[in-house]
Amino acid sequence: MRDLSNDRSLLAVNSATVKPWNLEQLIDGCVRAGIPAIAPWRDIVQAVGAGKAGNMIRAAGLTVTSYCRGGLFPAADEAGRRLALDDNRRAVDEAAAIGARNIILIAGGLPKGSKDLAGAHAQVRDGIAALLPHARAAGVPLAIEPLHPMYAADRACVNTLAHANDLCDQLGEGVGVAVDVYHVWWDPDLAAQIKRASSRILTYHVCDWLVPTRDMLLDRGMPGDGVIDLRSIRAMVEATGYSGHIDIEIFSAENWWKREPAEVLRICLERHRTVV
Amino acid sequence: MRDLSNDRSLLAVNSATVKPWNLEQLIDGCVRAGIPAIAPWRDIVQAVGAGKAGNMIRAAGLTVTSYCRGGLFPAADEAGRRLALDDNRRAVDEAAAIGARNIILIAGGLPKGSKDLAGAHAQVRDGIAALLPHARAAGVPLAIEPLHPMYAADRACVNTLAHANDLCDQLGEGVGVAVDVYHVWWDPDLAAQIKRASSRILTYHVCDWLVPTRDMLLDRGMPGDGVIDLRSIRAMVEATGYSGHIDIEIFSAENWWKREPAEVLRICLERHRTVV
Numbered sequence: 001m002r003d004l005s006n007d008r009s010l011l012a013v014n015s016a017t018v019k020p021w022n023l024e025q026l027i028d029g030c031v032r033a034g035i036p037a038i039a040p041w042r043d044i045v046q047a048v049g050a051g052k053a054g055n056m057i058r059a060a061g062l063t064v065t066s067y068c069r070g071g072l073f074p075a076a077d078e079a080g081r082r083l084a085l086d087d088n089r090r091a092v093d094e095a096a097a098i099g100a101r102n103i104i105l106i107a108g109g110l111p112k113g114s115k116d117l118a119g120a121h122a123q124v125r126d127g128i129a130a131l132l133p134h135a136r137a138a139g140v141p142l143a144i145e146p147l148h149p150m151y152a153a154d155r156a157c158v159n160t161l162a163h164a165n166d167l168c169d170q171l172g173e174g175v176g177v178a179v180d181v182y183h184v185w186w187d188p189d190l191a192a193q194i195k196r197a198s199s200r201i202l203t204y205h206v207c208d209w210l211v212p213t214r215d216m217l218l219d220r221g222m223p224g225d226g227v228i229d230l231r232s233i234r235a236m237v238e239a240t241g242y243s244g245h246i247d248i249e250i251f252s253a254e255n256w257w258k259r260e261p262a263e264v265l266r267i268c269l270e271r272h273r274t275v276v
Numbered sequence: 277m278r279d280l281s282n283d284r285s286l287l288a289v290n291s292a293t294v295k296p297w298n299l300e301q302l303i304d305g306c307v308r309a310g311i312p313a314i315a316p317w318r319d320i321v322q323a324v325g326a327g328k329a330g331n332m333i334r335a336a337g338l339t340v341t342s343y344c345r346g347g348l349f350p351a352a353d354e355a356g357r358r359l360a361l362d363d364n365r366r367a368v369d370e371a372a373a374i375g376a377r378n379i380i381l382i383a384g385g386l387p388k389g390s391k392d393l394a395g396a397h398a399q400v401r402d403g404i405a406a407l408l409p410h411a412r413a414a415g416v417p418l419a420i421e422p423l424h425p426m427y428a429a430d431r432a433c434v435n436t437l438a439h440a441n442d443l444c445d446q447l448g449e450g451v452g453v454a455v456d457v458y459h460v461w462w463d464p465d466l467a468a469q470i471k472r473a474s475s476r477i478l479t480y481h482v483c484d485w486l487v488p489t490r491d492m493l494l495d496r497g498m499p500g501d502g503v504i505d506l507r508s509i510r511a512m513v514e515a516t517g518y519s520g521h522i523d524i525e526i527f528s529a530e531n532w533w534k535r536e537p538a539e540v541l542r543i544c545l546e547r548h549r550t551v552v
Contacts, residue, residue: 115505121464150426152462153487153503163464186428188397188439211429216492227429229391 011272012037012065014205014249015044018261023048025261027060033265037063037245039203040098042091050097057098065102065245066143066178066203067095072108073127074120074157080111081127088131095140101244102141102202104178107158109151120157128171136174143202144168145178148186150216160184161193168200179237180205180249182220185228191236198240206230206276207250218253222267224275234276246276287548288313288341290481290525291320294537299324301537303336309541313339313521315479316374318367326373333374341378341521342419342454342479343371348384349403350396350433356387357399364407371416377520378417378478380454383434385427396433405447412450419478420444421454424462426492436460437469444476455513456481456525458496461504467512474516482506482552483526494529498543500551510552522552 013035015026023044030038038057045053045067057064070091075081088105095103107124110117128142135142144164147156158164161184164177177197182205184190194201208226213219223230234246248268250256256264289311291302299320306314314333321329321343333340346367351357364381371379383400386393404418411418420440423432434440437460440453453473458481460466470477484502489495499506510522524544526532532540 110503115503117462117505148426149424149462150489150492153485153489157462159462160464186393186425186433186435188436209429213426213429213492216426216489227386227391229393 006273006276008034008269008272009036010245011035011269012039012063012245012247013265013268014039014068014247015041016068017248017250017256017268018264019257021261023053023056027056027062029262029265030062031060033262033269035265035269037065037247039064039066039068039247039249041068042094045094045098050094054098063245064098064100065247067091067098067100067103069104069106069145070131071105071156074108074111074114074123076111076113081123084108085127085130088127089134092131092135092138092140096138100140102143102176102178103135104143104145104203106145106147107156109154109157117152117157124158125167125170128167128175132171132174141202142175143178144175145180146183148183160187160189161197162189165193165196165200168197176200176202178203178205180207181228181230181233182207182209185209185233190233194233194236194240201237201240201242203244203247204234204237204242205247205249206234207248215253218251220251222250222256223248223271230276246272248272248276282549282552284310284545284548285312286521287311287545288315288339288521288523289541289544290315290344290523291317292344293524293526293532293544294540295533297537299329299332303332303338305538305541306338307336309538309545311541311545313341313523315340315342315344315523315525317344318370321370321374326370330374339521340374340376341523343367343374343376343379345380345382345421346407347381347432350384350387350390350399352387352389357403360384361403361406364403365410368407368411368414368416372414376416378419378452378454379411380419380421380479382421382423383432385430385433393428393433400434401443401446404443404451408447408450417478418451419454420451421456422459424459436463436465437473438465441469441472441476444473452476452478454479454481456483457504457506457509458483458485461485461509466509470509470512470516477513477516477518479520479523480510480513480518481523481525482510483524491529494527496527498526498532499524499547506552522548524548524552
């Protein structure tokens with residue numbers, strides 16, 4: 001395990017953390033702060049176009065840890081599943097254009113009106129399998145991110161690292177996992193599943209679980225403000241040989257999204273150094 | 277599996293579902309509606325005293341499926357853990373006094389200021405072990421109820437049926453599990469863990485997962501109003517040989533708790549017959 005007195009060389013900032021900023025502002029802000037890597041969401045990349053976005057990012061010398069995000073495979077009918085697959089292929093192309101090291105996939109939830117969880121699981125597996133040839137050809141690994149079980153119905157029905165690992169076993173080369181502490185910290189099987197994931201860990205995300213949590217989606221905490229034992233989970237991840245960036249991703253409508261983004265970056269840097 | 281065109285003989289109503297009612301009203305309401313069983317929370321039992329409560333329930337001829345609830349074992353220091361254990365022993369005595377078939381235990385979350393999840397898990401195991409001799413002597417089985425992972429920090433750090441089954445393996449006779457669909461429906465390992473639990477299933481709770489869910493604690497749905505495949509999960513439970521009651525437990529501050537409780541019971545009866 002590497003020295004935990006972090007310098008900023010491993011810090012990546014997810015664009016969701018500084019949501020008020022567009023891509024240009026994100027790039028400028030990170031360069032000014034000496035932050036070497038970003039993980040942009042599609043909205044800010046599409047706003048300028050993926051080709052131009054890639055040029056801007058390369059010109060600034062920033063690493064793109066992940067592109068956020070594809071997935072959302074289950075749909076009520078074949079036409080819906082085809083639309084999702086087409087959109088995922090475009091997302092992979094965008095990821096390639098900006099030089100992202102991988103693309104994050106979240107599963108998607110139950111199709112509208114459905115209670116068939118096992119069926120949704122199968123649609124996710126089949127959707128990733130269908131996307132995989134395109135992703136392999138583009139050289140963009142697919143990072144399956146299990147989301148917290150509270151999102152199973154409407155956002156993602158892959159909710160444990162065990163399930164994501166099972167999908168990797170089934171799908172083979174070109175598929176890995178994204179470990180986000182917010183989604184997996186509670187899991188009593190976490191240490192074993194991180195060990196099992198091992199070299200499949202494509203990216204590592206941090207934020208914190210606040211007590212109380214006031215909103216199921218938009219009340220994530222800055223690292224250090226909640227109850228997650230960040231150093232322990234990081235040690236598990238790095239014990240597998242993971243030496244990539246650590247991506248701070250915070251959805252926080254009522255707190256961090258209302259602050260001045262440059263100040264948010266300053267606090268990310270400080271927390272990266274002291275508690276991540 | 278038994279015929280699913282339910283008559284009311286298997287329905288139990290949890291007192292949380294008709295929260296405005298006291299024990300006398302709950303008993304009267306269930307007798308009027310022809311509902312044969314109840315699962316009272318401690319507040320309404322303690323309000324009259326457990327001895328008198330038992331007399332009232334027996335006089336009405338009602339079954340007590342479970343007493344809700346004990347647990348909450350982790351604490352920041354030994355004195356706190358001893359207080360919790362003492363309170364649990366009193367809860368077991370109350371359960372015995374009202375003739376409850378078991379007492380529900382929820383684990384409790386992280387002690388204030390702690391990020392040590394593994395330590396909290398150990399405190400839960402040790403707390404149940406310490407309570408067990410008293411519970412065995414009182415003839416009250418302990419039903420460990422895994423709660424949804426969104427409660428891991430502040431309410432219960434046992435969040436999967438696998439974890440509850442592990443605790444049963446470690447603790448032996450006198451300990452079982454409570455399966456509540458709200459907490460476990462999302463789990464890809466559910467079928468296997470229900471099968472593993474088998475005769476350890478002491479009680480079965482239903483409500484529904486609403487989309488959207490507007491509050492993490494108090495926005496549970498009436499069976500049939502959400503996305504949980506109730507009939508499938510019930511079939512898994514009954515395939516183990518479980519033939520006990522089905523307890524409708526709904527926390528719903530903004531909807532069901534605001535309605536006339538007798539009307540809520542009428543709808544519980546209807547949903548029990550049609551969708552549970």
